[in-house]
Amino acid sequence: MGSVARVTTITSRSDTSFEDAVRNGIARASETLRHVSGAWVKEQEVEISEGQITAWQVVLEVTFVLD
Template sequence: MSLGKVIEVSAESDKGFEDAIRNGIQTASRTVENIKGAWVSEQKVHVENGRVTGYRVDMRVTFVLE
């Protein structure tokens, strides 16, 4: 029987949402093993002078405990 756990992660990028997701998963995987998936619950942008300057995602990352 497998047991899964979910953590909440926020990550940012100045390139785009996909890059922010990659950054979040990559950072979480430094301390969490067996990551199986993520659900992006929110996407936000930072705007300065009418231009998008940053992308942020809030996500729930699922991993399996051994």
Template sequence: MSVASISEIIATSNTGFEDAVAQGIRRASQTLRNIRSAWVKDHEVTVEDGRPALWKVTLKVTFVMED
């Protein structure tokens, strides 16, 4: 039997949502082991001078806990 846990994290990028997701997972994997999936719960864009400036995602990262 395995037990999973979910950690909610927020990640940002200067280039886009895909990069924000990748950076969030990359950073989470430095602390969490056995990451199995990530769900994008929310996304947001900060606008400066009429242009997108910062992409932000809220991720729910699922990982399997060790025995």
């Protein structure tokens, strides 16, 4: 028997880096969703103030296997 998965879109933000934003997003998604099996970084964006990056944001497509 095969499996069925679903994909959901989440946005995650970090004051440190894109990598941190991805890690935070996956960690948070894993608290709510069961059987998270992968993620795709769909978008990356930075927030800038006075010429300095102040935040990193990612949009993730998170895949999880349904029970």
